[in-house]
Amino acid sequence: MTAEAPAHTPEHHDGEHHTSTGLSNEKLAMWVFLGSECLLFGGLISTYMFNKGRIGPDDVGPNDVFDIPFTSVSSFVLLMSSLTMVFAVSSIARGDLRGNRIWLATTAALGATFVAGQVYEFTAFYSEGLGFTTNLFGSAFYALTGFHGAHVTIGIVMLMSLLVMSMRGNLGPERAETVEIIGLYWHFVDVVWIVIFTIVYLFPQ
Amino acid sequence: MTVTDRTITAPEETLALPAGPAIAHRPLGVFTRPQGSEGWRSWLFTVDHKRIGIMYGAAALFFFLVGGAEALFIRLQLATPNGSVIGAGTYNGVFTMHGVTMVFLVIMPMAAAFANYLLPLQVGARDVAFPRLNAFSFWCFLAGGLLLTSSILVGGWFQNAPDGGWFAYAPNTGLLFSPSKGIDFYAVGLQILGIASLVSAINLIVTVLNMRTPGMSFFRMPVLTWMLLITQFLLLFALPVITVALFLLMFDRLWDANFFNVEAGADPLLWQHLFWIFGHPEVYILILPAFGIVSEIIPTFSRKPLFGYHFMVASGIAIGFMGWGVWAHHMFTSGVGPLSVAAFSVSTMFIAVPTGVKILNWLATMYRGRLRFTTPMLYAVGVVSMFTIGGLSGVTHAIAPSDTQQTDTYYIVAHFHYVIFGGALLGLFGGFYYWWPKAFGYKLSEAWGKASFWVMLIGFNFTFGPMHILGLQGMSRRIATYRADEGFALWNMVATIGAFVIAIGVAMFFWNVYASTRNWRRAGRPDVGPDPWDARGLEWMTASPVPEHNFDEDIQVDRLDHFWHRKYGKDESGRVVRAAPTSEIAHDGSNTNVHLPSPSYWPIVLGGGILLVGYGLIYNLWLAAAGLVFLIGAIYGWILEPADDPDAAGHHDDHHDDDDGDDHGDPDSNGGPSGNGESASADEPAETEEATVG
Numbered sequence: 054m055t056a057e058a059p060a061h062t063p064e065h066h067d068g069e070h071h072t073s074t075g076l077s078n079e080k081l082a083m084w085v086f087l088g089s090e091c092l093l094f095g096g097l098i099s100t101y102m103f104n105k106g107r108i109g110p111d112d113v114g115p116n117d118v119f120d121i122p123f124t125s126v127s128s129f130v131l132l133m134s135s136l137t138m139v140f141a142v143s144s145i146a147r148g149d150l151r152g153n154r155i156w157l158a159t160t161a162a163l164g165a166t167f168v169a170g171q172v173y174e175f176t177a178f179y180s181e182g183l184g185f186t187t188n189l190f191g192s193a194f195y196a197l198t199g200f201h202g203a204h205v206t207i208g209i210v211m212l213m214s215l216l217v218m219s220m221r222g223n224l225g226p227e228r229a230e231t232v233e234i235i236g237l238y239w240h241f242v243d244v245v246w247i248v249i250f251t252i253v254y255l256f257p258q
Numbered sequence: 259m260t261v262t263d264r265t266i267t268a269p270e271e272t273l274a275l276p277a278g279p280a281i282a283h284r285p286l287g288v289f290t291r292p293q294g295s296e297g298w299r300s301w302l303f304t305v306d307h308k309r310i311g312i313m314y315g316a317a318a319l320f321f322f323l324v325g326g327a328e329a330l331f332i333r334l335q336l337a338t339p340n341g342s343v344i345g346a347g348t349y350n351g352v353f354t355m356h357g358v359t360m361v362f363l364v365i366m367p368m369a370a371a372f373a374n375y376l377l378p379l380q381v382g383a384r385d386v387a388f389p390r391l392n393a394f395s396f397w398c399f400l401a402g403g404l405l406l407t408s409s410i411l412v413g414g415w416f417q418n419a420p421d422g423g424w425f426a427y428a429p430n431t432g433l434l435f436s437p438s439k440g441i442d443f444y445a446v447g448l449q450i451l452g453i454a455s456l457v458s459a460i461n462l463i464v465t466v467l468n469m470r471t472p473g474m475s476f477f478r479m480p481v482l483t484w485m486l487l488i489t490q491f492l493l494l495f496a497l498p499v500i501t502v503a504l505f506l507l508m509f510d511r512l513w514d515a516n517f518f519n520v521e522a523g524a525d526p527l528l529w530q531h532l533f534w535i536f537g538h539p540e541v542y543i544l545i546l547p548a549f550g551i552v553s554e555i556i557p558t559f560s561r562k563p564l565f566g567y568h569f570m571v572a573s574g575i576a577i578g579f580m581g582w583g584v585w586a587h588h589m590f591t592s593g594v595g596p597l598s599v600a601a602f603s604v605s606t607m608f609i610a611v612p613t614g615v616k617i618l619n620w621l622a623t624m625y626r627g628r629l630r631f632t633t634p635m636l637y638a639v640g641v642v643s644m645f646t647i648g649g650l651s652g653v654t655h656a657i658a659p660s661d662t663q664q665t666d667t668y669y670i671v672a673h674f675h676y677v678i679f680g681g682a683l684l685g686l687f688g689g690f691y692y693w694w695p696k697a698f699g700y701k702l703s704e705a706w707g708k709a710s711f712w713v714m715l716i717g718f719n720f721t722f723g724p725m726h727i728l729g730l731q732g733m734s735r736r737i738a739t740y741r742a743d744e745g746f747a748l749w750n751m752v753a754t755i756g757a758f759v760i761a762i763g764v765a766m767f768f769w770n771v772y773a774s775t776r777n778w779r780r781a782g783r784p785d786v787g788p789d790p791w792d793a794r795g796l797e798w799m800t801a802s803p804v805p806e807h808n809f810d811e812d813i814q815v816d817r818l819d820h821f822w823h824r825k826y827g828k829d830e831s832g833r834v835v836r837a838a839p840t841s842e843i844a845h846d847g848s849n850t851n852v853h854l855p856s857p858s859y860w861p862i863v864l865g866g867g868i869l870l871v872g873y874g875l876i877y878n879l880w881l882a883a884a885g886l887v888f889l890i891g892a893i894y895g896w897i898l899e900p901a902d903d904p905d906a907a908g909h910h911d912d913h914h915d916d917d918d919g920d921d922h923g924d925p926d927s928n929g930g931p932s933g934n935g936e937s938a939s940a941d942e943p944a945e946t947e948e949a950t951v952g
Contacts, residue, residue: 074468192516
């Protein structure tokens with residue numbers, strides 16, 4: 054920064070190389086937002102752990118419904134979507150727009166597979182007698198995983214929006230950072246799922 | 259573009275830059291944009307942080323009247339034994355709405371008013387990082403505030419008002435004990451207010467971290483900037499916790515979940531934990547902005563730099579961290595166990611230390627200063643003294659056995675009114691008097707201001723001072739009446755009279771605003787000058803009222819209190835002397851060649867959509883679904899709209915290349931050469947902010 058930079062010339066305020074931290078406003082905002090999201094999921098996970106054991110001996114509990122192999126596979130699918138997201142970011146940074154579209158679509162498809170798996174899982178649990186209102190475990194389980202599923206869904210919508218922009222020729226290498234920022238969100242949602250999967254499914258009940 | 263590119267661009271050259279031939283087009287899917295800077299429309303669609311700040315302040319003052327009227331009803335009901343002014347049911351609604359209104363609709367938005375108006379100015383920025391999101395925060399706040407306040411009226415007077423106290427303890431808030439719509443209004447309304455505060459917090463954090471003017475390092479930022487920044491971080495991390503709690507409550511009430519259903523084995527203590535993990539940082543969210551304001555006012559009117567600036571900042575940061583470790587002192591009698599009680603007792607005593615550091619630093623700033631007791635200074639000194647009383651009674655709560663005696667009595671009511679009214683509100687009113695000339699171009703009357711201050715202060719002490727005694731006598735909070743033989747009659751009557759004295763003081767403030775404005779207009783709108791108080795911050799370095807573009811040119815800051823050191827220096831004998839007149843240093847606002855964000859319809863449209871979803875959740879889920887569809891449409895409308903309007907008149911803008919980057923399918927969109935010959939790909943997208951809102 055030089056001392057006598059002319060005031061607020063147009064190129065001065067919105068270029069991302071001129072911020073005080075060096076991060077662009079948009080990227081910093083996403084980091085800050087994700088910090089807040091940690092507390093949201095922290096609250097939900099605490100609520101789940103607080104409540105999961107508060108069921109009667111004859112109630113439907115975690116051991117009655119969980120299908121660990123199935124959820125492991127869908128978790129793996131979601132993890133792989135983080136890898137394809139990395140490819141999407143690197144391809145647009147290299148200017149490979151076609152590759153970028155392919156990887157964006159793949160990431161969205163993997164995310165959609167995960168959500169579909171969750172829908173299937175919810176349906177199966179419901180038919181086994183675990184509804185949202187059945188008991189405290191049901192309420193806490195569906196609230197936590199449902200919030201996460203909603204986050205994945207929003208991520209898919211954003212990926213699809215990027216894809217549409219790309220098809221219309223409005224997502225060139227100069228906007229690589231937009232893809233990167235959506236990627237931050239996507240990775241965050243994946244990491245949260247690892248925590249949820251471990252705590253909800255893998256911890257001994 | 260590179261840094262060197264910018265340095266060689268002189269202002270004259272920037273003036274000469276042509277707007278470019280490619281400017282006259284309208285991207286696909288984008289509505290026309292609002293134009294003009296006059297009239298009511300310019301306020302509804304503004305994205306200017308100063309106007310948004312003023313609107314926050316006006317809305318907060320409106321809700322202050324609502325909450326104040328509720329307080330007077332409480333005091334009328336309690337004035338005499340066996341009071342019958344309002345019934346017990348209405349009383350529950352009145353005291354709940356009084357608390358909710360004053361916390362969420364008065365103190366927080368008033369602080370947001372100062373944050374919006376002053377943060378960009380104090381760090382020398384042109385606006386906040388995301389001007390449209392900033393406007394959205396305000397409209398979302400207003401939607402939540404109106405929704406919450408409408409609960410007083412819908413379905414009859416206070417029939418559907420929240421009635422569970424501002425803390426809304428479970429299971430008292432379940433459908434069984436609170437069958438009206440009141441708690442639904444509470445849950446949905448606070449949820450909406452939470453969205454508004456969260457968006458605003460992200461925006462302001464990015465503004466302070468990223469948009470500081472050259473040379474404005476962290477430890478050259480004014481203390482107000484620091485305190486507001488810490489407040490935004492507290493909001494950022496505290497709001498999601500109450501969001502979780504409110505979602506659980508909403509699920510219980512709307513969809514029969516079991517989170518607080520004791521019959522199903524739930525432990526309602528979960529609510530208390532979640533609420534107070536939010537609720538205690540919230541206390542600092544309320545008070546830290548006032549601390550910041552006091553830290554600006556006292557040095558100015560003591561004509562001394564703030565004593566121990568670094569300690570002041572560090573103690574603010576310490577409060578920001580320690581505020582997370584004291585929440586269970588609200589729950590000493592709820593059975594959290596002796597270990598928790600002991601731990602939280604200690605942490606609660608400990609947090610008094612950084613607060614005490616602040617009090618001492620303010621006193622040391624005033625010590626041997628050349629004190630000028632203007633109205634803002636009176637308010638600041640009022641904060642220091644009243645907050646100290648409230649802080650000391652707070653320390654008595656840290657001692658658990660004593661707290662057990664005091665819990666749910668008027669002693670607690672006295673304590674938190676001394677810190678929130680005597681601390682936060684007096685500080686914010688002092689801020690009104692202090693920055694009024696900066697925002698509007700004229701001072702409020704000092705005579706009326708001082709009179710109003712003393713009336714408010716005396717009324718305040720007559721209202722809440724006796725409550726210490728009432729509490730120690732054993733008078734319970736939240737009970738609509740008391741018997742004559744309980745011995746509470748005298749001090750209750752004194753408190754009621756005090757409350758009406760406060761009301762007179764507030765009325766004098768509003769009269770002052772009216773009369774000062776009228777007198778200023780009659781006198782031909784004389785210019786108060788950029789720096790009427792001989793102050794220290796960068797906000798005083800530009801014209802009053804602040805021109806739309808804030809500063810004529812970037813300020814190169816070289817130390818703390820940069821503006822002061824430009825005005826004053828030392829002569830050979832070490833005496834402080836005037837180095838330059840303010841008129842030479844301050845900007846006159848004549849630079850019309852500053853790039854400004856364009857106004858937009860979408861923030862208020864989005865706020866309306868949120869209001870629709872809110873009422874839908876309470877009354878009819880189909881309405882909520884329709885509102886959601888509307889909201890999603892509006893979000894896409896927002897994204898498709900370039901952050902800057904290429905057609906805007908009077909805005910110098912050579913960025914149409916990236917402005918129309920969202921222009922789906924328009925063949926011209928990527929072809930327009932920019933005015934200064936840069937290649938389009940060298941510019942960065944200006945509106946990726948929307949991607950983060952999705």
